[in-house]
Amino acid sequence: MDYEKRLWLSIVEKELKIMASEGSVEAELAPLTLQKPPKEEMGDLAFPLFAYAKLFKTAPEKIALELKKRIENNGNYPKEELLVFGGYLNVKVDLNFVANRLIENVIREKENFGNGELYKNKRIMVEFSCPNTNKPLHLGHLRNDAIGQSISSILKANGAEVLKVNLINNRGIHICKSMLAYQMTSEGETPASSGIKGDHLVGKYYVRFNELEKEDPTIIIKAQQMLKKWEEGDVETLKLWQQMNDWTMEGLKETYEKTAVEFDYYFYESETYALGKDKVLQGLKEGIFYREKDGSIWIDLEDIGLDKKVLLRSDGTSLYLTQDIGTAIERHNMWPFDSQIYVVASEQSYHFKVLFHVLEKLGYHWAKDLHHLAYGMVNLPDGKMKSREGTVVDADDLIEQLTLLAIGEIKEKEREAEIENVNNTAQAIALGALNYYLLQVNPFKDMIFNPDESISFNGNTGPYLQYMGARISSMIRKFSSQEKEFENVSVKVELLNLAEERSLIKLASEFPLVVQQAAEELNPSIISTYLYDLSRLFSRYYHDYPILKAPSKELIKARYTLVKVILQVFRNSYALLGIPFLESM
């Protein structure tokens, strides 16, 4: 449709200009807007003409009629049907061209159909997930992962070279808390001895610290001492830290595998904080920062309308900000990027504002290429997730539950015989449900995670989308057994003239634009909405009209070809959203 849009924009614009000069209208013409009519019967392109009424001193409808007449009488223009509705001039384009081009493109590009060149030759680093090594992943991380993973795929689809990086928060006062509690109360428990997954075991001691702190509030001092020791390289402390760290990482990686989250590179704060410290001290020498009497180092943010911010503690240890400074610099040294996107909760908007400013002050010109993709919180129907009240939704638990439900569903529908591996299929369904649920909502908005709704597989859900792909796949299997009979039947797109077919052709042709828009706005939910619209349209079409049992061989071939195109668009959309494609379910 892209071609048709440009063509008709230029035609209508040209005729408007001619009308203006004939009516000796001096003023500049408002830019012409192109829209989509609300209904299929109203054509495919719409030009609202209200903006010109004043200029031409004519009713918009009359302008539309005049344009229609002029265009129809001009032999140089393509002969398409023009319709006037009120102040709109609508065009019903010859969809045969659109359909042929769509089929050609999809056959040629296959899994690359929809890809564009918006970010060609651009290197974009995407940071996401960034767990602490003191507890297992929860629902908030799952949203982060889903967005990070999807955004990376979307940027790649737009031609960018993407490096997905994870930054492990494996140092700091919070890590020392779980270490201290472990030291005090564990009696040498290990994942092997307890049978508890490593990240959950460490998490158990992080929770225990809070309990210990209630009994003895001074315990925090011990944790602070431990951090000091850690930064000084104390052997015993480092040994415990390494061990607990390994346990957590093993557990986290298991969860990543289950959720199909992958990274190209891992950074560890334990390895980057020192550089941050150096840079802060360097900035102090250069007079960018200043030192308080107690020895702490600060930056004054008055020039960007903010307060003062501490960069290094009075005892010399690093802060969150310190290590992020080091990490950013190291990253740019390692892999000079055109842009870096931090997928981090919106609560940290202030932190990133400061971070980017500090880097700019330190003279890094690429600080302007850093971008914080701030996503909203995940709340429960009753309110916030609170670890103290035990309302945090654990990632492993949730996936487990969803998988069990999917197994139950498969059994209830008696699909076991049709499915190769029930467990794998159930896991794929669970993952599809989860990722789609999380990516339906615009990232920057807070969202409510309703457990009951998230485990429903009906309606606007991941499994509904997967189901479309599975049914088409089933159709394709059926067709392949009789494919030879259709070898010599040519594809006649002009047979696809139902309103539903026209809508499908148009919507499928829009896919590349949707992929581009999702990248421009860093918003996977644009793909979700599109995919759901396409699914509903297709679902109705295929419910109402026979494909393989259409009345003639030619019609079967034409409809079958369209269905295959739709499947490719489905599959490419799934890939961008982390919804596994299933041949059968």
Added chain:
RNA sequence: GCGCCAAUAGCUCAGUUGGAUAGAGCAACAGCCUUCUAAGCUGUGGGUCAGAGGUUCGAAUCCUCUUUGGCGUACCA
């Protein structure tokens, strides 16, 4: 207090960047399986787009104010 963000059907969310009668899913009710997978399809009911002004031929969309909610404003991360 100051800063950032949000508010659309009972609930969860869309809304083509200012256009035609504001749409889906869930929940409720009523239909459709000897038929390409019923994880589906169809229909009914449900709206002061938080409120008030303003800009405009036209506002859920842009501006101002108000209300309500969230987040931030840590030598936590």
